[in-house]
Amino acid sequence: MSNTKLSPGIVSSRLSKEDYLNNFSDAYPGFTNYEAKVEADRCYFCYDAPCISACPTEINIPLFIRQISTEMEDEAAKTIFDQNILGGMCARVCPTETLCEEACVREAAEGKPVKIGRLQRYATDSIMEKNIHPYTRNESNGKKIAVIGSGPAGLACSHRLAMLGYNVEIYESKNKPGGLNEYGIATYKSVDDFASKEIEWLLKIGGIQINYNKTLGKDFSIDELRKSYDAIFIGCGLQDTNKISIDSSADPLVEDAVDFIADLRQVKDFSSLPIGRNVVVIGGGMTAIDAAVQSQLLGAEKVTIIYRRNLDNMSASKKEQNNATSKGVKIITNAVPTSIYKQNGIHKLNLSYTEVDKYTGKLKELEQTFSIEADQIFCAIGQKFNNLLDVFKSHKGKIMIDENCKTSVENVWAGGDCVDKGEDLTVSAVAQGRNAAQAIHKSIF
């Protein structure tokens, strides 16, 4: 430990080895058998259970919980995977507090929903630890499908297609599969290289080939693919981020939060990652929270989230907001950065307060201002799609799809963050990938 939390500037090794290990260990470790049984007993097995409809993949939650309570973890896992082949990752990263657990009747009854996410992890971990893949592939039907991107949408689509007997070829721009599962999730939510282990497990179905380092638009085009495949699924996610413009002198301090999170996932030794003493994160979504929390965990002294609207407008859930503040992150709302200056060798960020104009409903800057120290600024104000928009009909800057995930181009389907119906959620991407696979199957046979 050559540095401390108080070392100025952006430096590495702020913490001891033990602190790094503790900080980036499993945030919500799996249930023991006993914990799972007791928690499973809390499920009321509701009629037409609200949790099922609150789940984008519509997992039969009461059934898998009942299977856990009767000591059938593998069958419980299969109930989950039938609907969501990435149920293991979703159990770790789903904002359950705004999905199934929010709908749980025990939330209404006592404010303590059944811990569905953790039960799901219990079941899926249990079968994956045994290395059981509970599906077999139909005999090959001779049809070839191209899938662009190996993130949640692409993987879910590929698995379902492979199961149905298709030969799937995935085109992945990076040299590692997983998309946001591999690069976009806070490290403490997916420890022990879970994302790549999950993909290894998923690929056991067979019939899926991944071509790495193949970037759409550079190495191949949609038109080329259309000539050689029976159908195409696009799950390429969002490649670009929105940039903030403060002033040009601030630019060297500003980094993309997405890149920071990706680096954290790939690094082997956390002490090698430099982090500022005073970190500012701009944004109000999960990316902002993940960047801020992990800055704190890397040993930053002060981490501040700046969000231009109020807490209720943040797309990060209350639970995630609380998680951040419990780690020491300060959340300042109704403020926007305006300029930066240097004083005694320290950068300071000037901010203006904001409010929603009563008449226009638009956000406006107020005269009142303040400033905070900022060695490093992470920008987390959203990602964007700037690909293919000339090929497909688009909506809100993303590929437009119909209710069967079909695009405006013949034989091309799409899902996940790159489509207009994308919800910036792993579980929604999985649902669209799966549904697209079924739709492709229906259109071919």
Place this chain on the structure above:
Amino acid sequence: MNLQSEFLGIKSPNPFWLASAPPTDKEYNVRRAFEAGWGGVVWKTLGLDPNIVNVNGPRYGAVWGPDRRLLGMNNIELITDRPLQTNLDEIKIVKKDYPDRAVIVSLMVPCEEDCWKSILPKVEETEADGLELNFGCPHGMSERGMGSAVGQVPEYIEMVTRWVKSNTRMPVIVKLTPNITDIRYPARAAFKGGADAVSLINTVASIVSVNLDTFSPEPSIDGKGTHGGYCGPAVKPIALNLVSQIARDPETQNKDISGIGGVTTWKDAAEFLTLGAGNVQVCTAAMTYGFGIISELTSGLSNWMKKKEINSVSEIVGKAISNVTDWQYLNLNHVTKAQIDQDLCIKCGRCYAVCEDTSHQAISKTINGERGFEVIDEECVACNMCINVCPVENCITMRNLEPGEIDKRTGQTVSDVYANWTTHPNNPSSIKAAE
């Protein structure tokens, strides 16, 4: 509140005795029980020497809730496995040291008068307060012609009880087995033989589980199992019914009954008392939680008595018996309907599932097009299943229809006249009014 209890003239500071079972097998336990506040004990059943032996593997099986709460337990333990004189010596010392507590000695010897004649003077010598004849134990000893093998034959009960009564001055309680078709016959036989009281229930013959890997019943002894005696909270309803039957039987009403079977809380005890038990005996609850529960039992019972302005335990005894009747005398003109409190409803839909799938299709699943559950009065027969499955207390309740109201299911006006099956027109043997 004074919980002083008197059963067959035997006084104890409260009506809670520890039943004849492992907790009362030796001086060490009984002293600790008395120090904790138990009113009395029925000493673990004594037999003739040579002392019996127990299995050397597990003796108890269990039925658990998912949170490991012990809901029911069974055992294949036999009567005391210590020499007779050891027990007798300890009983004598304990009774001397705790003169205000009840000390009853449970006995089980072969069905020969000489056996009883030989043991009774030895028990009298201890100056214990009374005897309990173990005609209830359904496992092990019954194979040897004792325990429930006697309790299942009213003639044997009467015979043995008579032998005992004619050879001792001590009060005699006969402990009955529930493993019989009609409890009234063994109870009548006991009193015919001169018993001063009956106690019930002993354990219910049971196999609690089968190991699905080894295919052995549990508890498993070297891969084999045998039926045991079931007890604990799960058997309370059986015990309450049997106690009430004896309390209602014209041949045995007003006889003394010691209530046993799943008494776990003060409420359980109060229920036994209201159905005619003069006191209660507890075992499984003590074996689950230790002797300390006596503080809850006594304080709970006295608080409830205070609230109800009941001054003595004896006032509770049999208080509910006049309300126990036969089905045929239930008032068929009493009409109720389930109603769901929408403010309390959490919309789990369990009431809907049970009513729709297994009952009377009397609950609707939407209210103004939204998820919500409401009783359809036209269909509701008031069966109570919705209340049984509702996870929220008092969310679904039964509303009594007032006389004059229309029962929407039958279209008939609710009458304030009591009418039962005996006079119902559908009853082929109903009493018809004279033409």
